[in-house]
Amino acid sequence: MKHSEKVEDPGSAVMSRRTLVGAMGAVTAAAAAAPAFAQAQPGPVAPPSTITTPPRDFSPRGAPTTYFTDPDVLSVDPLFNQYAQPNSAIQRLWTGALWMEGPAWNAQGRYLVWSDIPNNRQMRWIEDDGHVSVFRMPSNNSNGNTFDFQGRQLSCEHLTRRVVRYELDGSVTVLADSYNGKRLNSPNDVVPHPDGSYWFTDPPYGGQLYEGAPDAAGGPSNAGGRLKPRLGQAAEIGSAKRELPTSCYRIDPSGRVDLVVPEDQVPDPNGLCFSPDYKKLYVVSTGKGPGDTGPGGKGDVHVFDVGTDNKLSNRKLFSDCMVDGVKCGPDGLRCDVDGNVWMASNAGRAVGYSGVTVWTPEGKLIGRIRIPEICGNVCFGGPKRNRLFMAGSQSLYAVYVNTQGAAPG
Structure with a gap:
């Protein structure tokens, strides 16, 4: 062996030129094979949302939300930041309905009840273990539900065209079920008042096969008489015809039913709620319903002053529900303790705009909550009434917020 030669010892710090060149080649090849984002990261990756491809998976199998605030809880105005709860993710609690409506929170029982209208049933989600079961079937195609100040459930029934109360004894x-001797159309939503009265809307949406029963032959929703409203129904169903315009009513504690909002003020009234001080009433006007002969509602929200005599006055357009040029059709709505209005949004195929819109008492949009389905109604619940429940078309969603609902149910 010549003195100029060296033995390459793997443990030695000495490395030959050949070994060094080989090692550099391996590093270059690894870098070429690495993903582009590993070589250069020009900026943070955008958070997933309902408009990503593929869409975000809201189910328990989906990836967790790793951001400080849920990426689908959007602050349109900085004012909304105080109402969005940091580190709270939107959750899909259940799916399997055909069209969901009327979520209502039972504070004493700590459960949520809602309507699955086409399936003719009410469902219940129990807080302690998330169990979901059929609560009431048949439900007479119930739509809106709530609980009054005594904890009794109120329900609006499409099929029987009436508003009912489930007493504590069962x-x-x-x-x-009527006004001035004429049958109601299909009560839609109902809210209690501290004076013991109940206020409800009566549009015609239950006068169709999917959500109730059409009119008897010759009625507005079955003018040609081709539909058979008695098919699949109890013996007493199928003889009613639409007799009244679409209106809002007040049920006095004495049982008297009074007209409070006529059709010419708010056509096709749908969701409604009081302000926290009960001095204002918000009423949603939705689209043209079955049997309507006029243009129907425009998908907007109106607000009235409520007088001490229970008379409404000073009607104003609260919102036309246009957001970024997209019609976020309103449905159900609730107020929080600060008077903000949390409103269900049905934006149709405008993905990313369905869910919930949040407005100040002055009608300014401050926030949005996006879910991957159109939303029919909302309510505040949970033991602290700080959890917003959202009835999507087929699924139940919930997210904690940094405020409380103003009213029971």
Whole structure:
């Protein structure tokens, strides 16, 4: 062996030129094979949302939300930041309905009840273990539900065209099924007042096969008489015809039913709620319903002053529900303790705009919550009433917020 030669010892710090060149080649090849984002990261990756491809998976199998605030809880105005709860993710609690409506929170029982209208049932989600089961079936195609100040459930029934109250002993009281001797259309939503009265809307949406029963032959929703409203129904169903315009009513504690909002003020009234001080009433006007002969509602929200005599006055357009040029059709709505209005949004195929819109008492949009389905109604619940429940078309969603609902149910 010549003195000029060296033995390459793997443990030695000495490395030959050949070994060094080989090692550099391996590093270059690895870098070429690495993903582009590993070589250069020009900026943070955008958070997933309902408009990503593929869409975000809201189910328990989906990836967790790793951001400080949920990427689908959007602050349109900085004012909304105080109402969005940091580190709270939107959750899909259940899916399997055909069209969901009327979520309502039972504070004493700590459960949520809602309507699955086409399936003719009410469902219940129990807080302690998230169990979901059929609560009431048949439900007479119930739509809106709530609980009054005594903890009794109120329901609006499409099929029987009435508003009922489920008493604490399990019996059922019919609160209203007619006005001035004429049958109601299909009560949609109902809210209690501290004076013991109940206020409800009566559009015609239950007068169709999917969500109730059409009119008897010759009625507005079955003018040609081709539909058979008695098919699949109990013996007493199928003889009613639409007799009244679309209106809002008040059920007095005495049982008297009074007209409070006529059709010419708010056509096709749908969701409604009081302000926290009960001095204002918000009423949603939705689109043209079955049997309507006029243009129907425009998908907007109106607000009235409520007088001490229970008379409404000073009607104003609260919102036309246009957001970024997209019609976020309103449905159900609730107020928080600061008077903000949390409103269900049905934006149709405008993905990313369905869910919930949040407005100040002055009608300014401050926030949005996006879910991957159109939303029919909302309510505040949970033991602290700080969890927003959202009835999507087929699924139940929830997210904690940094405020409380103003009213029970």
